Amino acid sequence: MAVSAAAPNPLAPPWLHVPADANALAPGLWSRTVSREGGTLTVGGVAASELAERFGTPLYVIDEDDARSRAVEVRRAFDDAFAEVGTAAKVYYAGKAFLSVEVARWMDAAGLFIDVCSGGELAVALAAGVDPERLGFHGNNKSLAEIERAVEVGIGAIVIDSLQEIDRVAEAAARHGVRQSVRLRVNSGVHAHTHAFLATAHEDQKFGIGLEAAVDAVARIRSHDSLAFKGLHCHIGSQIFGADGFAESAARLLTLHRQLLEGGDVPELNLGGGFGIAYTSADDPAPIDQLARRIAETVAAGCEELDLPLPVVAFEPGRSIIGTAGLTLYTVGTTKDVPVAFQDDGESALRRYVSVDGGMSDNARPALYEADYSARIANRVSSVPPALVRVAGKHCESGDIVVDAEYLPGDVAPGDLLAVPATGAYCFALSSNYNYLGRPPVVAVRGGDARVIVRGETIDDLLARDAAYDPAAARPTASKERNQA
Template identity: 65%
Template sequence: MPDDAAAAVVSGALAPEWLALPDDPNDLAPGVWPASAHRDADGALVIAGIPAPELVRTFGTPVLVLDEDEARDRARRTLRAFGDAAARHGGRARVYYAGKAFLSTEVARWMIDAGLNVDVCSAGELAVALAAGVPASRIGFHGNNKRVFELERAVEVGVGTIIVDSDIEIERLAAITERLDRRQTVLVRVNSGVHAETHHFLATAHEDQKFGFTLEAAERAVERIHELELVDFAGLHCHIGSQIFGTAGFRESASRVLELHARLLEQERFTATGADGSVEPVLNLGGGFGIAYTRADTPTPIAELADGIVDAVADECAVRGIPLPVLAFEPGRSIIGTPGVTLYEVGTTKSVQVDTGSAVAERRYVSVDGGMSDNARPALYGAQYSARLASREGVEGPVLSRVVGLHCESGDVVVDHEYLPGDVTPGDLLAVPATGAYCAPLASNYNHVPRPPVVAVTGGTARIIVRGERIEDLLARDAGIDTGSAVAEGEE
């Protein structure tokens, strides 16, 4: 057995069961990378027609690269999938892009161009959507603690839907709509009691958490809304979690929520009207559709998800003898996650020996010039990612590696488990796929590290859509620095 193969087998004692030893540690797993990703004749990773080394020469590292065509295509396919599924039952569907996954003015415009609406959950996200030219009527506003000024701004600009989350918020809206003399349409967020089969912190439909009303409390909340002159009730909202594969959870949750929906129909609680003046009950089932972060992940295709979820709702409506409501969905990660690839430069490598109890195994640590400041998800959730050499193809066999960042934290892990070529060396470029969602939005300046730029690529061209920071930008926020009298380096 060659030495590199022997090393792979020994280090495999530290590998999780889901991580298979690859035949080629340079391959790009389908579904994990953007469809445009491939290697050129020199072995370099190419995204949307641009080699990774060229991107790095222009924009430096780290850099988050977004394949614009992939993002636009995923948005269009998502809208088409849910629209077609609803139309087969004589209904209609709306899709809101969940801006919390990643929002910039450019991305908001991509979503609107594709026919989607936009979901926001803060004054800042609302400001970005409006700055992008998103019509306020096509915006949904989420959040468990919308501050008074945020609600005022939403009502003032004519946000299409506010998803109310508490009794206090209902009273705030009552006062605001009366003071501004403006009508406002709302949905009531409910907890169906269905838990997403995912990480505990990502499951958002169980009772012991901060979002929404229980089904019983939601019915009382709708009664209170019905008493308000300027607040119109459009329907119910339920989001069961994130990174979900399959439709079983959505089916069970829809069944429970439709019980309440049917009672509210009987009580004639729906007051929001459509363009023709008729009442249009809405059922928003949120998002949370999963993507592949590693080759072991098998996400459900969006068309299959749409058919399964809409069929389940239609079946439950038929059982109850009620019409299919307007269905709404809020995907974010499944649209923008896979189009994103983060490029890093390797700084150092080292190997450590680990006593497994039955053998001494070896793991290699590959340090890159980013980390938890540009991707907090591994530290927050134990999220798993993949990695590949981006500047060339490796010539040595696979070695179990852990990609880590430059921060002073032992938990600063970028990719926990991956097989990389044994000849990874300082100066190489490393690419981590599926970083389009929840990386840039969660980025920080930990250890005073500037946040990287976001670059959109399409048809062989690249442009910055979110500027990267410099150390000067960080110093500009420090009120203890007197820039007028600061002594330049090297001066007396």
Template identity: 70%
Template sequence: MSPNPLAPGWLVEPSDANALPDSVWSRSAHRDEAGALVVGGVSVADLVREYGTPLYVLDEDDARSRAAEARAAFDSEFARIGTTAKVYYAGKAFLSADVARWVSAAGLKVDICTGGEFAVAQAAGVDPSQMGFHGNNKSLAEIDRTVAAGIGAIVVDSPAEVDRVADAAERHGVVQPVRVRVNSGVHASTHEYLATAREDQKFGITLTDTPEVVAAIRRRPSLAFLGLHSHIGSQIFGADGFVEAARRLLTVHAALLADGPVPELNLGGGFGIAYTSVDDAPAIGELARALADIVGAECARLGIDVPVLAVEPGRIVIGPSTTTLYTVGTLKDVQVATGEGDGSAVRRYVSVDGGMSDNARPALYGADYSVRMVNRASSASPALVRVAGKHCESGDIVVLADYLPGDVAPGDILGVPATGAYCWSLSSNYNHVGRPAVVAVRDGGSRVIVRGETEADILARDAGLDTTNGRA
């Protein structure tokens, strides 16, 4: 049978629509003898029976092991070039109290970018000295609060923040360590909205303005200059962007040494993961090795000591750990013109009980995801599907294109893997839909680590309703 002409060129029709590619699914995911998905030793049937759908299912051992591997890889590779590593978990990918504790136990620091993220990490028991604070528009209250708590580093994102942070440090009688976020002009090969190191955008300070900002920091006794910071984008597979960014930053770094110490260099994060079976994402060890080689060679060329190196992995730690479960509602076969004469083909729309409120990335970025039927296995021939959400938007798509068994039916459970990063954290109550629960699975047991929202939760926030006595 010839492949469906509506399938994108990269998508390969599987010989077995039940297969779970190792590169995409969490490490414990497998099918049992009946063909149902098991994660962390817990069957999909048990999870759906207890918690319903949609549901984020987080493989705890997967997340913990990836955090530990990141720590070990950067420690080992950076030691090879004569320096040490500071590894921050990028909390914006997904942050809860449990996740903060897991990454801390693995030896990672925590990168936060709002007062809310700071509150979660602090409440979870993370020492503020083990946190870094990002953000292009930190409020005066956020700066004061984090400085008072002893935040480990604040990343200065604009000249105005120099005095704001310095004044807060003076009020509290401390010397606050700071980094300077530099807009290196390097654009990693990624989606336009994920590009965060180009000149015409909100983040960072230009290379030409950086020496002036660093001089201003050094003039304030309440500040301690740690070094430069760069973030060139997200979902990056190759090292080319990091090579160029490191070269540009280290040139400025070397010049700054003339007027004082520059103990660190932060290369940021943005390391990519596999969302589909054709994605060729490098392992964390390969990335660490490449960054070490880049910095070691450039420092040798410039004749300077290798600084302490900091990195901020997020997606690569938490992304592969999670699978979102959905229940199939309706199916609709749509005859679509192929663009070749009068030809047409069928695209099957499979609608589920979640959507862009629990995974906004396909609508925001056109992000590709994979999908499998996970409550059972099937010998039916694969059919091209588009998994759609329940929201009142034509762009409410969960999976743009993949193959499911042709007998997929209402009531079946679908699993979308690699949803640990930027799914829950970007979730919303669009159409007054409650955000799903996050359930951690491990050693045959499950527990809620973020409670799901009910209609009662949504109604309770509506000040126009008096829910205490039923009167509007």
């Protein structure tokens, strides 16, 4: 249903254009099974209104077919691209984006390895039945207990992040009588985000070690009989739309890779992840198969120039697999129009605040990174012209914004159901109990069915963690005396 044209609101950011139809679902933002049927948004063959009625809101919804198919497509893209240049690829699903037992099983079934970065994430992957040999363990400060557990279960690779970790992992491996495979995380001096990248001599960050220190660090790794050096690891950033940053980083790493070959085998090169997705209509990430081909060609050309054998090349996508497969449903509670001055003479325009029943506890990315999202009314369509809205959460925090700027039909009202796309990555993973809100459930939808894959938290769950809470002594909020007053 098309809506009438509306003039742009001067408070809108330059990239946000007034839509011809404020009900339309922008391509690239939503999972592949999302559509409108009779005006109602559906995902996986299930109506958003039915999901809200059955499971409540806020609600994380994961399109299972979309997540599974993207995992297979990403793996095939890198497999095919590197097979064409004469080597193989390894694709690790970056569990930090979203990890649950069910999702770990999906990734495993799609043929992906899985990257974890804590003892908890390791426990989830093992609970899913993933072969420990197909796991990698990241982190800049792995505890002794985490290292011990990883070695004990036979993890496939540990990414060494500091000089101290070399000895810690070596000692744990020696205790268990195994030779533990490790990679060394290095900083290439390349930092990438979206289309741009910056190349410097050094990086000031907590992860990894500098290129200039890597030769000595690898020699130290090789000095331990209980360690097997597999290769270098580097991560250049996140939400990357192009291949130029990867190309520059690969070129720098291959120069170091050549030096390391003088002391022994270097069978692998891990270029990390960070491939981006679309969160708004202004985002235009390159297709993953194009990125894979460009990176493969760059690595092959670099190896040819340096007269190097092609290593196995590993990657760690997370957001690009699970991000677009997810959406979050909210219920609108209140709306208010706020006049905002935009000129020195005091001329103002209206910004409509649409408050929903979730917020920064279920999506911290806008508050943490000023991340932009989109939204649509999910339970109906409207012919009312669009209005500029800011979707706000319910937390006692002025920075609690879910969608900073969006055009929705001007009759958006309390009781409406809002859908925010592309929330599969880093929303559930970063969720909290701020203001004592329970974390929402996660529901997987597929073929007209919906099932809970992560249970939501109740007030009872939250109180159960409070050591001073005594259910038997709990009182109602108002005393009898007050009620009688």
